[in-house]
Amino acid sequence: MSDILRELLCVSERAANIARACRQQEALFQLLIEEKKEGEKNKKFTIDFKTLADVLVQEVIKQNMENKFPGLGNKVFGEESNEFTNDLGEKVILRLCPTEEETVQLLSKVLNGNKLASEALAKVVHQDVAYTDPTLDSIEINIPQDTLGIWVDPIDSTYQYIKGSADIKSNQGIFPSGLQCVTILIGVYDLQTGVPLMGVINQPFVSQDSNTLRWKGQCYWGLSYKGTNVYSLQSSVSKRNARAAPSQATRNTSADVESSHRFSAVISTSEKESIKAALTRICGDGIFRAAGAGYKSLCVVQGLVDIYIFSEDTTFKWDSCAAHAILRAMGGGMVDFKECLERNPEPGLDWPQLVYHVQNDGATGVDRWANKGGLIAYRSRKQLETFLSLLIQNLAPADPHV
Ligand code: 2IP
Numbered sequence: 294m295s296d297i298l299r300e301l302l303c304v305s306e307r308a309a310n311i312a313r314a315c316r317q318q319e320a321l322f323q324l325l326i327e328e329k330k331e332g333e334k335n336k337k338f339t340i341d342f343k344t345l346a347d348v349l350v351q352e353v354i355k356q357n358m359e360n361k362f363p364g365l366g367n368k369v370f371g372e373e374s375n376e377f378t379n380d381l382g383e384k385v386i387l388r389l390c391p392t393e394e395e396t397v398q399l400l401s402k403v404l405n406g407n408k409l410a411s412e413a414l415a416k417v418v419h420q421d422v423a424y425t426d427p428t429l430d431s432i433e434i435n436i437p438q439d440t441l442g443i444w445v446d447p448i449d450s451t452y453q454y455i456k457g458s459a460d461i462k463s464n465q466g467i468f469p470s471g472l473q474c475v476t477i478l479i480g481v482y483d484l485q486t487g488v489p490l491m492g493v494i495n496q497p498f499v500s501q502d503s504n505t506l507r508w509k510g511q512c513y514w515g516l517s518y519k520g521t522n523v524y525s526l527q528s529s530v531s532k533r534n535a536r537a538a539p540s541q542a543t544r545n546t547s548a549d550v551e552s553s554h555r556f557s558a559v560i561s562t563s564e565k566e567s568i569k570a571a572l573t574r575i576c577g578d579g580i581f582r583a584a585g586a587g588y589k590s591l592c593v594v595q596g597l598v599d600i601y602i603f604s605e606d607t608t609f610k611w612d613s614c615a616a617h618a619i620l621r622a623m624g625g626g627m628v629d630f631k632e633c634l635e636r637n638p639e640p641g642l643d644w645p646q647l648v649y650h651v652q653n654d655g656a657t658g659v660d661r662w663a664n665k666g667g668l669i670a671y672r673s674r675k676q677l678e679t680f681l682s683l684l685i686q687n688l689a690p691a692d693p694h695v
């Protein structure tokens with residue numbers, strides 16, 4: 294099996310423990326938010342918050358990978374910068390120290406001397422975790438370490454994480470908002486080709502024990518390397534998944550589509566009206582809104598929906614790489630939405646898969662790593678092709694002669 298993937302699963306679990314620990318101490322959590330610096334802002338929000346948990350999680354992932362695989366720590370890239378300035382104007386570079394005591398010292402600088410908080414955090418950061426998965430143990434694969442880069446989103450859906458709603462009801466298994474939409478995303482890609490090879494999506498808040506109020510999480514992974522395709526199996530796969538893409542659907546009329554509602558899609562709350570209208574024609578009531586780019590991709594992985602579609606440029610490489618690798622292992626992928634529409638390729642030709650190794654020309658700040666043409670995540674190529682032909686038909690202005 295891949296030692297790297299095994300380690301990524303362990304670090305994602307460690308990261309999930311940190312995310313849960315921070316959430317469970319509300320007073321502490323309030324201390325941890327700091328406004329993002331100009332260049333790091335997600336342009337969608339006027340104010341955006343970077344949490345200490347976010348940075349800490351990213352550093353823990355980096356340091357743990359470096360300890361096990363020297364040299365790999367430098368290849369871990371993410372949204373967060375590890376520079377903090379405390380109330381006294383001191384600049385602190387946040388790192389995971391060799392000992393718990395040293396981490397306490399460093400954290401207390403960021404936390405303006407708050408010893409209790411620093412100790413609690415350092416404890417969970419240094420805690421041992423174990424992760425086992427029999428499917429993973431059976432894989433024999435060796436991927437040369439020096440060909441790999443890693444995208445990390447320490448906490449995706451930061452807004453839902455900060456808000457912390459625990460009582461949101463799901464709609465057919467899909468949570469529109471709330472802590473369930475929070476994910477930790479780790480995606481490994483080939484530095485030369487930009488192809489995603491391994492992915493881990495850790496969902497730290499899946500269910501809460503009503504007595505202890507403790508949260509349980511879940512972890513999903515996938516590996517797709519030189520013809521080996523494996524992914525974690527979860528029991529919660531929805532029945533929707535069982536419905537295969539119809540082979541005749543490309544010849545369907547809009548009316549047929551409306552009555553069959555065979556596609557389902559998850560979308561952002563900020564999706565454009567024109568896209569929503571077309572999707573309504575294709576999916577009927579099978580459209581779901583949900584927070585979090587990572588969570589929406591997870592809904593596709595879990596089979597809760599067929600497609601995650603986003604036409605805007607506000608997702609980034611760290612948002613998509615992990616799920617993309619898992620979907621590839623499942624026989625699906627993630628493509629550039631705009632390029633798909635422009636190229637309108639014949640079935641059988643290659644679709645424009647997202648890649649992870651090159652910056653966007655002329656862009657600055659986080660936009661260098663934006664998925665600038667939007668995205669479509671899918672589980673099977675056949676489904677993507679059928680869906681795209683329906684989308685193109687339904688986006689085009691109605692032809693009065695037809
Ligand atoms: C965000 C987060 C948002 C998402 C946005 C991401 O990442 O996942 O929820 O927007 O694209 O960049 P939406 O929910 O509309 O899809 P983060 O929370 O890490 O900033």
Ligand code: CA
Pocket residue numbers: 446448449450586611612
């Ligand atoms: Ca994100």
